[in-house]
Each structure stands twice: as structure tokens, then as C-alpha cells.
Amino acid sequence: MFKLIFKSALASLLRRKLRTALVITMIAMSLWGLLLMQGIYDGMVQQMIGNAVRSDSSQLSIFAKGFRAQPDVKLQLQKQQEIKNFLAHHPNVKSHISRILSRGLIATARYNRNALIYGIDPGAEITHASLNRYVVEGAFDFGDKRRGALLGYKLAKKLKISPGDKVVLSAQSMDQQIASVALRVKGVLRTNNLSIDESGVFMHKQRAKAMLGLENAHQIAVMVHDYSRVATLQTQLRTKFPGVKSYTWEQLYPALQQSRELMELFNSISYAIVFCTAAIGIFGVVLVSVLERLREFGVLRAIGTRFGVIAAMIFAESFLIGVAGFAAGSLLGGATLEYFAAFGLDLRSFSDALGEFGIDAVTYAMIKPEYFTTSFVAVFAATFLSVLIPLRILRKSKPVEVINE
Amino acid sequence: MSKFITLSNVSKIFNPGTPLEVDALQDIDLVLDRGEFVVLSGPSGSGKTTLLNLMGGLDRASGGTIRIDGKEITALHEDALCDERRDNIGFIFQAYNLIPVFSAKENIEYVMKLQGRDQPSCDRRVTEVAKKLGIEKLLHKLPSNLSGGQQQRVAVARAVASKPKLILADEPTANLDSVSAGELMDMMEKLNREENITIIFSSHDPMVIGKAKRSVVLKDGKVIKNETVS
Numbered sequence: 001m002f003k004l005i006f007k008s009a010l011a012s013l014l015r016r017k018l019r020t021a022l023v024i025t026m027i028a029m030s031l032w033g034l035l036l037m038q039g040i041y042d043g044m045v046q047q048m049i050g051n052a053v054r055s056d057s058s059q060l061s062i063f064a065k066g067f068r069a070q071p072d073v074k075l076q077l078q079k080q081q082e083i084k085n086f087l088a089h090h091p092n093v094k095s096h097i098s099r100i101l102s103r104g105l106i107a108t109a110r111y112n113r114n115a116l117i118y119g120i121d122p123g124a125e126i127t128h129a130s131l132n133r134y135v136v137e138g139a140f141d142f143g144d145k146r147r148g149a150l151l152g153y154k155l156a157k158k159l160k161i162s163p164g165d166k167v168v169l170s171a172q173s174m175d176q177q178i179a180s181v182a183l184r185v186k187g188v189l190r191t192n193n194l195s196i197d198e199s200g201v202f203m204h205k206q207r208a209k210a211m212l213g214l215e216n217a218h219q220i221a222v223m224v225h226d227y228s229r230v231a232t233l234q235t236q237l238r239t240k241f242p243g244v245k246s247y248t249w250e251q252l253y254p255a256l257q258q259s260r261e262l263m264e265l266f267n268s269i270s271y272a273i274v275f276c277t278a279a280i281g282i283f284g285v286v287l288v289s290v291l292e293r294l295r296e297f298g299v300l301r302a303i304g305t306r307f308g309v310i311a312a313m314i315f316a317e318s319f320l321i322g323v324a325g326f327a328a329g330s331l332l333g334g335a336t337l338e339y340f341a342a343f344g345l346d347l348r349s350f351s352d353a354l355g356e357f358g359i360d361a362v363t364y365a366m367i368k369p370e371y372f373t374t375s376f377v378a379v380f381a382a383t384f385l386s387v388l389i390p391l392r393i394l395r396k397s398k399p400v401e402v403i404n405e
Numbered sequence: 406m407s408k409f410i411t412l413s414n415v416s417k418i419f420n421p422g423t424p425l426e427v428d429a430l431q432d433i434d435l436v437l438d439r440g441e442f443v444v445l446s447g448p449s450g451s452g453k454t455t456l457l458n459l460m461g462g463l464d465r466a467s468g469g470t471i472r473i474d475g476k477e478i479t480a481l482h483e484d485a486l487c488d489e490r491r492d493n494i495g496f497i498f499q500a501y502n503l504i505p506v507f508s509a510k511e512n513i514e515y516v517m518k519l520q521g522r523d524q525p526s527c528d529r530r531v532t533e534v535a536k537k538l539g540i541e542k543l544l545h546k547l548p549s550n551l552s553g554g555q556q557q558r559v560a561v562a563r564a565v566a567s568k569p570k571l572i573l574a575d576e577p578t579a580n581l582d583s584v585s586a587g588e589l590m591d592m593m594e595k596l597n598r599e600e601n602i603t604i605i606f607s608s609h610d611p612m613v614i615g616k617a618k619r620s621v622v623l624k625d626g627k628v629i630k631n632e633t634v635s
Contacts, residue, residue, distance in 0.1 A: 004518045011506035299502040302463055303563070304491020304519055306484055400463040403498065404454070 005309065009316035012289060019288075020321060023281040027325025028332060030277040031375055034270045035333025039365035040345055041267075045260050047360045048192070049249065054129040055191035055200075057252040058097075058221035060230055062237065065245050067218060073102050073172055076216040078243050083220060086240060092224050092233055097124045098217035100208040104171030106151075106201055111159045115201040117171055119208025119217075128223060131189075131202075138163030138187030146204035148186035152197040156188045163187055169201060174213035181211045194358045271378050278325065278382035282318050283389070290314060290390040297394055298402035307395065314387050314394070322383035330372055340365035409439035409603055410460065410571070415469035417455050417626075429455045430626045433469070437605070437619070439570070442597045444617035445607040451623040453607035454575050460605065461494050461573045462486040474570055491519050495564030497574035497606070501556040503548040509559045510535075510544040516567040534562045537599075538592055554585030561589065565596055572596075574606035578613050590616040 013020045053059060062083060067075040077083065080098065087096045100119025105112055122142060125131040132140035135150070142148035149167060156162065165185045173179040183203060191197055205217070224230055234246045250257040290297070297310055344362040347354060351361035417430040430452045437443055445453040458464040460471060462478045471479050478489060490496070495516075503512045513534065514527040522530075535541045538558045548556055557577060564572050574593070578586035590613055597604045608614055615634075622630035 001518070001521070004515075007511075008504075008506070015506050295502070296504060299498070300504070301487065302461070302490065302496055303516055304487055304494075306487045308484075309519070398464075400458050403463075403502065 001309070005312045005316050008313045009320055012293070012313075012317055013320055016285075016289070019285060023285050023321055024325045024328060026281045027274075027278045027322065027379065028328035030274045031326060031329025031379070032332040032336070034274050034375065035329070035371055036336055036340075036365075037270060038267050038371055039333075039337040039367055040340065040363055041263050042366040042368070043341070043345075044359055044363045045256070045263050046366055047363060048259065048358050049253070049256050051192045051358065051360070052253045052256055053249050055131060055134060055189075055193045055196050056221075057247070057249045058129060058223050059227055060222040060224065060233065060246055060248055061252060062220040062222065062244050062246045063218060065243055068245070068247065071101060071103065071218075073212055073214070073218075074174060076214055076218060077220065078216070079241060080216040080220070083237075083241055083244065086237075087220070087222060090233065090236075092226055092229055094223040094225050095128045096220055096222045097121065097128045098205070099219045099221065100205055100212065100214060101218040102171045102208070102212060104169055104201075106155070106159065107168045107170070108159050108161055108165065113155060113158055114199055115155070115169065115171075116195060116199045117169065117208065118200060118202045119205040119212075120202050121205045128221070134189040134191045135187045136190045138185065141186050142204040142207070143184070143186060146207045147181075147183055148204070149183035150187045150189055150202040151185055152200040153188050153190040154197045155199055155201070156185070161185055167201075169203065169211075171212060173211065179211045179213070181207065183207075190355075192355060192358045192360050197355070271374060274375065275378040275382050278322060278379050279386045282321050282383055283386035285321060286314060286318050286387050287390045287393075289317065290394055294394070294397050294402045298397065298399035301399040302403060310394065311387075311391050314391060315384070318383040318387045319380075322379045326376055326379045330375065334367070334372070337365045337367045341367055408436055409441070409474055410435070410437040410605075411470075411472040412436075412460070413470050413472075415456075415459060415471060416467050417452075417459060417464070418467040421467065428626055430459070430466075433626075433628055435621065435628060435631065437603065439474075439603055440597070440601045441603050441605075442594060442616075442618040443603075443605045443621060444614050444619070445605065445621050445623060446609065446614050447623035447629075449609075452626040453623055455626075456623065457573045457575050457605065457607060460571075461496060462490055491516060491567070493570045495567065495569040495572040495602075497557070497560050497564050497572065497577045499576040499579045501548070501553070501560045501580075503556055503559055503563070505548055508545055508547055509540065509551065509562075512548070512559055513544075513562045513566050516563065520567060530566050530568075531562075534566045537596065538562050553580050554582070554589070557581060557585070557589055558592070561592060561596075565600065565602065568600070568602075570603060572602055572604045572606075574604065576607050576609070578608065578610060583612065586610065586613060 064075040064077050087093045102117040104115050104117050106115040122140060136153060163185050166182060167185060168180055168182050170178055170180040230248055237246050300310055341364055344364045346362050348361040354361055412433050412435040415430060415433040419427040419429055445456060447453055459466050466479055470477055478486060481489060510531055513531050517527045517530060535544055538561060540558050540562060543551060543555055578589055581589060593604055594616055596602055617634060619633050621628060
């Protein structure tokens with residue numbers, strides 16, 4: 001029976017080849033567009049998140065309680081070594097690093113700007129989140145005497161300095177005095193994390209400690225194996241170390257999280273558009289197909305075909321169109337996404353404008369299985385719903401009347 | 406011979422209760438035996454097609470009962486009627502009504518497929534019927550590539566292939582030339598004789614009417630003559 005239904009559906013579709021091909025093309029093209037937009041936008045947001053995570057927050061950041069609200073230099077992490085030991089033995093922790101954080105002033109002979117000072121261990125940063133990959137000028141190095149500095153590219157541009165130039169960094173130390181240190185610019189970073197690019201100054205952690213009179217770090221940044229279990233780690237930290245507070249990247253960068261949610265909403269709207277396109281296209285084809293074959297269906301019923309079998313034939317027609325459109329659109333979309341995932345969408349000619357929004361100039365597309373499963377569900381639902389009205393029309397028709405028309 | 410079809414007080418009113426009300430059939434009583442070769446004749450509008458439709462369960466009687474092989478088809482619901490047509494009744498239409506996207510063979514085996522018969526069994530039966538009707542060489546062709554006479558033979562083959570107990574044919578020769586019509590009637594007569602299928606057909610054509618073994622004449626929705634032809 002299934003073979004008969006399938007054969008009948010296929011034969012009916014082939015009877016109007018051009019019309020069928022047009023609808024399949026329509027579904028395929030909308031699906032292609034949807035997959036492309038989704039993959040590119042997701043890739044864009046993911047890169048923005050990746051930049052924030054790699055350059056600043058990691059997946060989880062631990063601070064002394066109150067530091068986030070009032071980033072006072074005195075609010076160092078207590079029990080830092082115990083926390084590090086705990087993290088070192090935690091099965092879900094991939095790596096962790098500690099940083100000194102402070103606000104201060106950076107000055108050249110002619111200009112000065114506010115600065116976000118990061119005291120970091122360069123070797124640890126490389127293995128932890130590959131911070132060195134953001135270097136666009138100079139080198140990821142603080143020199144033998146640890147007197148080097150790395151600057152965000154916008155800050156370097158505003159100060160009109162480049163590697164080799166000298167800067168003076170000033171900040172409030174533990175004893176409430178203004179401490180200063182002269183550093184030589186070793187490299188410039190472009191992270192597309194706006195705050196770092198505009199005011200980030202990285203110096204060696206030991207140099208920062210000495211300058212500010214600190215014993216411990218302000219932040220421990222953590223990368224995990226399984227992000228879905230990060231809440232468990234947070235609970236354990238809360239119980240074990242009541243003096244600290246941990247934040248996920250979503251909590252530290254709520255705007256990025258909102259961007260992601262906005263993108264999900266946008267994707268849902270896109271799915272709805274594809275659904276409507278498929279539904280309207282298939283509805284048109286099936287309706288015309290049913291109306292022009294009322295007599296034929298009347299004959300089928302007269303010679304003993306139950307209405308359910310005829311409904312299955314019509315549904316199969318609709319389903320075949322949907323599946324063909326889905327297959328073509330998925331192949332096309334999948335191949336295009338593969339290309340952009342490998343080579344990226346190069347928008348370097350708009351890099352300045354994109355940089356203002358923290359977006360990388362080359363966007364690498366994402367490919368997620370759910371793009372295809374959700375599209376399939378949307379197309380399948382469209383094929384099902386689009387035949388309901390034609391079936392109702394058919395149900396109302398009487399074989400004896402349509403045969404004799 | 407046994408009572409195969411029994412119509413008791415069968416009536417059919419179209420558009421009841423409206424100014425367009427028509428009494429298409431009135432109190433029809435008719436008994437036909439198994440294996441009969443019956444012609445329904447009469448002027449246009451006399452109720453021949455309506456009577457065939459009621460006997461085939463394509464339409465519902467306004468009153469009375471119709472029994473076929475002991476089963477009261479007037480009491481069956483839609484799906485059961487459909488199954489009855491699939492398993493026991495074959496139809497031959499004036500306009501052939503073959504499925505245009507199916508080949509002649511696929512048209513012939515369609516009802517057998519609905520019955521759930523396997524492909525080898527369908528193939529054997531198609532070959533057997535096609536041989537009897539002289540259409541072995543046409544089996545792969547689409548209906549659009551067949552002449553009217555050839556299409557009607559395929560339609561007859563479709564009606565016969567599933568071995569129904571009853572075949573209803575509404576003016577099967579109306580679209581055929583006299584030679585094709587004569588050949589078709591000879592084939593139907595042969596099938597009636599060899600496969601013991603009860604065949605009821607309607608016609609205006611005296612040549613075709615002359616082939617029947619029983620003649621039922623209708624006028625204004627009533628049976629005015631019912632006689633066996635020697």
C-alpha cells in the first residue's frame with residue numbers, strides 16, 4: 001500500500017514538473033538563506049562571546065566579594081592558594097589563571113588616558129586562552145626585565161603610540177598612594193572586546209604586584225571542560241570559600257547574552273518565514289492539484305479507494321515536495337556554511353565599523369545540527385498543514401457527482 | 406441460479422424539499438440472479454445511471470433497501486461501502502476514467518493492490534485478463550497513448566481483474582464506434598460466461614442491448630419492463 005501511495009504521489013508531481021520544480025526551488029532558496037543567516041549570525045555572536053571569554057572573563061571568574069561592585073585594589077582574593085589548589089584538582093576545570101586588576105592612568109609625553117590595568121602571567125595566558133593570538137603589532141612579551149606593556153589597539157591609536165614607545169602607568173596602591181611605573185610598549189592587541197581595546201593595558205603580574213603592593217590576585221579566571229555543569233562548580237566554590245563570588249561569562253557580559261537571545265528570537269522569526277513560505281507554496285500546489293483532479297479522485301473512491309488512502313496520497317505529494325525542498329536547501333545551505341566555517345566571511349573592508357560593535361572583520365560561520373532538525377520540523381509541519389484545506393474540499397466532494405461532471 | 410441482487414422499494418429523490426426536487430427512481434423492486442448479463446435501457450433521464458450508482462453504493466437511496474449477495478449495502482457506512490466496491494464490485498465508466506499517470510498495467514492492477522495482493526499474483530492476473538481482452542501489447546502504455554476502444558478495454562480489465570462478483574457499466578460503449586462497441590460487448594459477454602461475473606450495463610444502443618440476456622427497461626424512474634431475452 002505504501003508503495004502504491006508513494007508511486008501515485010510521485011507520478012502526480014511529475015505530471016506538472018515545472019510547477020513542482022518551482023515550489024521545491026522556492027523552499028530550497030528560503031532554507032538556504034535561513035541556514036546562511038543563522039550560521040553567520042551565530043558565528044558572529046559566538047566570536048564576540050569567544051573574544052570576551054578569551055580576553056577577559058574566561059568561562060568563570062572568581063573575585064573577592066564586593067570587588068565587582070566596587071573594584072577596590074584592596075579587595076584581593078583571600079585564600080588564593082587554597083582556591084587554586086581546589087581548582088587544580090577539580091575534574092571539570094580545564095585551566096585557571098590569576099590576574100591583578102586595577103584602574104589607573106596611562107600617559108605618554110603628550111597624551112594620557114584612563115586605563116584598565118591587567119597584571120598577567122604571559123606564559124599562563126597563552127596556554128589558558130591563547131591571549132597571544134590577539135597581537136596585531138609587536139610581540140606578546142614583557143621583556144627580560146618585565147618592563148613591557150601590551151595595549152589595546154584603540155588605546156594605542158588614541159595615544160598615538162606603537163611598539164617601542166614609552167608610557168607611564170599610574171594607579172592607586174594598597175597604601176592609598178599613587179604608584180607609577182614606566183613601561184615600554186611591546187605589543188598591541190585587537191581583541192574586539194571593546195573595553196580592552198579601548199583602555200586595556202597588560203603588564204607582567206609580578207611587576208603589577210610590586211607596583212601596587214599586592215600579595216594576591218583580584219581575579220581567578222577558569223576554563224571548564226563541561227560548561228553545562230558550571231553551576232555545580234559555582235555552588236562548591238560558594239560553600240567552600242564564602243569570601244569569594246564567582247561569575248559566569250553571561251553574568252559578566254549580560255549584553256552578549258542578550259545578543260545571543262536576540263539572535264535566537266531572530267532565528268525563530270526566520271524559521272516562521274521559511275515555514276510560511278513552504279506552507280503557502282505547497283498549499284498552492286496541492287490545492288490546484290486536488291481541484292484539477294477531483295474527478296480522478298472520485299474514480300479512485302468509486303473503485304474502492306478509502307478516503308484515508310487518498311488523503312495519504314495527497315499528503316505524500318506534499319511531503320515529497322517538502323522533503324525535496326528541504327534536501328536541496330540543506331545541501332546548498334550546508335555546503336555554503338561549510339565554506340564560510342572554513343574560510344570565513346571576509347568583511348575586512350568594514351572592519352572599523354564592525355570593530356565599533358566588537359565584531360570581528362572575518363566571521364566564521366557555525367554549523368549546528370539543530371539548524372537542520374528545526375528546519376525539517378518547520379518544513380514537515382508546513383507540508384502537513386498545507387494539505388488540510390485541500391483535503392477538506394476533497395472530502396466534501398461526492399464521487400458520483402465529480403465522475404459525471 | 407440464486408438471488409444475487411435484491412432491490413426493494415428503492416427510491417431516489419434529488420434536491421428533496423426544494424423547487425428543484427426530482428423523483429429519479431420510484432419504488433423500484435428488482436431481483437437479479439448471480440451470473441446474469443443485464444441491460445438497463447430507457448430514454449435519457451429514465452434513471453439508468455442513478456440505479457447503477459445506487460447498486461454500486463456510489464450514491465445513497467432515499468428509501469428502500471438494496472441487498473447484494475445477502476449484504477444490505479444501503480446500511481453500510483462510507484468506508485465499508487468503499488471496501489465492498491473494492492472487493493466485490495467493478496465499475497466501467499462511459500468516459501473510461503483511467504488514472505492518467507498510471508500505465509495500462511498499473512491501472513489494471515490498482516484494485517488488486519488495494520486488496521493487498523502481492524506483485525507476482527497481480528502480474529499473473531494482469532497477464533491472464535490482458536490476454537482475454539487482447540491488450541497484452543498495450544500494458545506499458547499510458548492512457549493518453551491509447552485509442553478510445555483500447556482505453557475501454559483497459560477499463561474493463563481493471564474492473565474484472567480483481568474478480569468482483571458484480572460489474573456495473575454505465576453506457577460503456579457510448580464513446581466507441583460500432584465495431585469497437587461490438588467487440589467490447591463480445592468480450593464482456595465472454596467474461597460473464599467464463600468468470601461467472603454478474604454484469605449490469607446501461608445503454609441506448611439497440612445493437613448493444615441485443616447482446617444482453619435480460620433486459621430491464623426504465624421510464625420516468627420506474628421499471629416498465631423486466632424480461633429475459635432468449
